[in-house]
Amino acid sequence: MFDLFRSRAKAVRYLLGALLMLVAISMVVTLIPGFGTIGTRQEQIVAEIGERVLTARDVQQRINMAQRAQSVPREMLPALVPQFIDSMILEQVMAYEAQRLGLNVTPDELARGLQVLVPQLFQGGQFVGKEAYASLLAQQNMTIPEFEANVRSEMMVSKLQDLVAQSVVVTPAEIEAEYKSRNEKVKLSYVEINPERYRSEVFVSPAEIRQYYETRKAQYRIPEKRSIDLVVVSEEKIAKTITIPEPELRQAYEANKDQYRTPERVRVRHILLKTTDVPKDQVPQIKAKAEELLKQLKAGADFAALATKNSEDPGSATRGGDLGWIVRGQTVPNFESTAFSLKPNELSDVITTEYGFHIIQVLEKENARLRPFEEVKEQLAQERKKQRVFETMQRLADESRDRLLKSPGAAQQIAQELGVTYVHVEKAGAGDQIPEVGVNPDFEDTIRALAKGGVTPVFEAPGNKLAVATVTEIFPARDAELSEVENQIRAELVSQKLVVLVTQKAQEAANKAKEFNGDLRKLAQALGLQVKTTQEFTRTGAADGIGSAAAVYQAFEQPVGSIFGPVTVEDKRFICKVESKTPADMSKLAESREELIAQIKARKARERTELFQDSLRTALIRSGKIKIHQDVINRLLDGYRS
Numbered sequence: 001m002f003d004l005f006r007s008r009a010k011a012v013r014y015l016l017g018a019l020l021m022l023v024a025i026s027m028v029v030t031l032i033p034g035f036g037t038i039g040t041r042q043e044q045i046v047a048e049i050g051e052r053v054l055t056a057r058d059v060q061q062r063i064n065m066a067q068r069a070q071s072v073p074r075e076m077l078p079a080l081v082p083q084f085i086d087s088m089i090l091e092q093v094m095a096y097e098a099q100r101l102g103l104n105v106t107p108d109e110l111a112r113g114l115q116v117l118v119p120q121l122f123q124g125g126q127f128v129g130k131e132a133y134a135s136l137l138a139q140q141n142m143t144i145p146e147f148e149a150n151v152r153s154e155m156m157v158s159k160l161q162d163l164v165a166q167s168v169v170v171t172p173a174e175i176e177a178e179y180k181s182r183n184e185k186v187k188l189s190y191v192e193i194n195p196e197r198y199r200s201e202v203f204v205s206p207a208e209i210r211q212y213y214e215t216r217k218a219q220y221r222i223p224e225k226r227s228i229d230l231v232v233v234s235e236e237k238i239a240k241t242i243t244i245p246e247p248e249l250r251q252a253y254e255a256n257k258d259q260y261r262t263p264e265r266v267r268v269r270h271i272l273l274k275t276t277d278v279p280k281d282q283v284p285q286i287k288a289k290a291e292e293l294l295k296q297l298k299a300g301a302d303f304a305a306l307a308t309k310n311s312e313d314p315g316s317a318t319r320g321g322d323l324g325w326i327v328r329g330q331t332v333p334n335f336e337s338t339a340f341s342l343k344p345n346e347l348s349d350v351i352t353t354e355y356g357f358h359i360i361q362v363l364e365k366e367n368a369r370l371r372p373f374e375e376v377k378e379q380l381a382q383e384r385k386k387q388r389v390f391e392t393m394q395r396l397a398d399e400s401r402d403r404l405l406k407s408p409g410a411a412q413q414i415a416q417e418l419g420v421t422y423v424h425v426e427k428a429g430a431g432d433q434i435p436e437v438g439v440n441p442d443f444e445d446t447i448r449a450l451a452k453g454g455v456t457p458v459f460e461a462p463g464n465k466l467a468v469a470t471v472t473e474i475f476p477a478r479d480a481e482l483s484e485v486e487n488q489i490r491a492e493l494v495s496q497k498l499v500v501l502v503t504q505k506a507q508e509a510a511n512k513a514k515e516f517n518g519d520l521r522k523l524a525q526a527l528g529l530q531v532k533t534t535q536e537f538t539r540t541g542a543a544d545g546i547g548s549a550a551a552v553y554q555a556f557e558q559p560v561g562s563i564f565g566p567v568t569v570e571d572k573r574f575i576c577k578v579e580s581k582t583p584a585d586m587s588k589l590a591e592s593r594e595e596l597i598a599q600i601k602a603r604k605a606r607e608r609t610e611l612f613q614d615s616l617r618t619a620l621i622r623s624g625k626i627k628i629h630q631d632v633i634n635r636l637l638d639g640y641r642s
Helices: 008-022 058-071 074-100 107-117 119-124 130-137 144-166 174-184 195-201 208-214 235-239 245-254 280-298 303-308 332-341 371-406 408-418 443-446 481-515 520-527 549-555 588-620 630-641
Strands: 043-048 050-055 185-193 225-234 267-272 320-328 351-353 357-368 422-430 459-460 465-475 532-534 563-569 571-584 626-628
Touching: 008 351, 043 058, 043 074, 043 630, 050 058, 050 074, 058 074, 074 144, 074 357, 074 481, 074 588, 074 626, 074 630, 107 119, 107 144, 107 408, 130 144, 144 520, 144 588, 174 571, 174 588, 185 195, 185 332, 185 549, 195 481, 208 481, 225 235, 225 371, 235 371, 245 357, 245 371, 267 280, 267 332, 280 357, 303 481, 320 626, 332 357, 371 408, 371 465, 408 422, 408 465, 481 520, 481 563, 481 571, 520 532, 549 563, 549 571
Parallel strands: none
Antiparallel strands: 043 050, 043 626, 185 532, 185 571, 225 422, 225 465, 267 320, 267 357, 351 357, 459 465, 563 571
């Protein structure tokens, strides 16, 4: 009915976006070896929690979504998969307990929950329809019952978490302590011991370098590298060579006229006062309000202002009630018949639909028509050109590959003859930035599997390009010669010795500070250094010149005048003195009280929920209600390791 649903494709994009945020379903399910359609259901079960099961497919979907949302590198997955599984088991544990306690989600709660969680399903209070709903889910290999079961589970877990959090109490003493902790300020003086000051004192001999090299040769092994030739077909380059003659455009237009017929349509705005989930005795009052709004509109009131203030259609109220263009079949019957019967700028009476009372105004109206050639000429030209460019790119890429298979060393000549781009990459290794390709593990895997002279399939490259690559030379992995890594080893040894030396110097400085009874000026003078002073800072702030306040947390725990250190921040060391402390201004506590209560309560609720989850899981494991199938987990891990 509404602007989000002017086309099916757009509806799919918006709804799926919402579904992905709601439950862990992926746009594409990557089948890991050992799973997918092969094997029995039992062979795919990762864990059983009571009657609930967690399958390998569930885990794969969650991982796929995480990869897309957070760009998780594939090489990290073997370490992350156990964490995903643990998290998902905890979710199922909570759902199991919620069910055991008799918590449930009524049909009305589910409907309201879907309206809140997936508002795209109910634009303007109107459900997109069961058929469209099912169709969208089917594209994710899910049914309505499966999806709604996930939603019910999420809602039951939320209810259980609310029950756990309800017992959280925040005392006045906790509020006061939190406020004091956050707002107390300290000032430090300090002496900085920088390792660069002592770098000249560090010496590394050739014998040390050689010994270090001999005991760590494997560490300096040079991995296999490969030289590569690429033939790249660019959309931008090809597009410049292609024009579509007008006779061809006219022929395409005549052959596809139905595509350019536009149905009758109206651009409307409305005000909706909902009656869904409203007691029957309140309906007359709502209708009376609608009649009053109509009266104001007829008297000249601003429609957009009234809609923004009063309409209960969240999809259009913020736009002054504007629904955009609609065609027949997009809205409920009474809304549709009224909208298409009105003239431009004409107001409807108060009309009733299953969603409530509407006041409709038509802004524009267009009859069904055939768009003339001149109107669609530019659009048609773009479409035909895009298709022609794609066909040309595919043809040139395929031809490049065919010729490379016959003559792997002729990439440059082939590119020149075809008018496309040639790129040579010398000694590319894992993780290297490849021109036209970037850093691409899948491409690396493909190249690594080829022998010298081997040719890749045609693949998509960044920037709307197609490419094919051939391996021109292979440089096997080998131990690095000492001369190749001598400078690297020297730098490593210097760094190691410098850490030892600066640690020693810092400890000596700390001892001297005690000898000088905490007089940092005397300490600095003895060391040839300077005493520096920070500004006042809180626990959540930063100590200027040092770093995060967390690095000098001792400052908040020790009295004024005390010395502490050495404190390590990155490669530097600090000897610090607490110069002053400023207590929190308790007169401003009232201003922060509500915020503090909310934050403390949230923290305690989170801690209590985590404790509850851990205790519950432990109890279920002891009672045999949780069964972990490690063999399935191992196969999952093997799939991501391969």
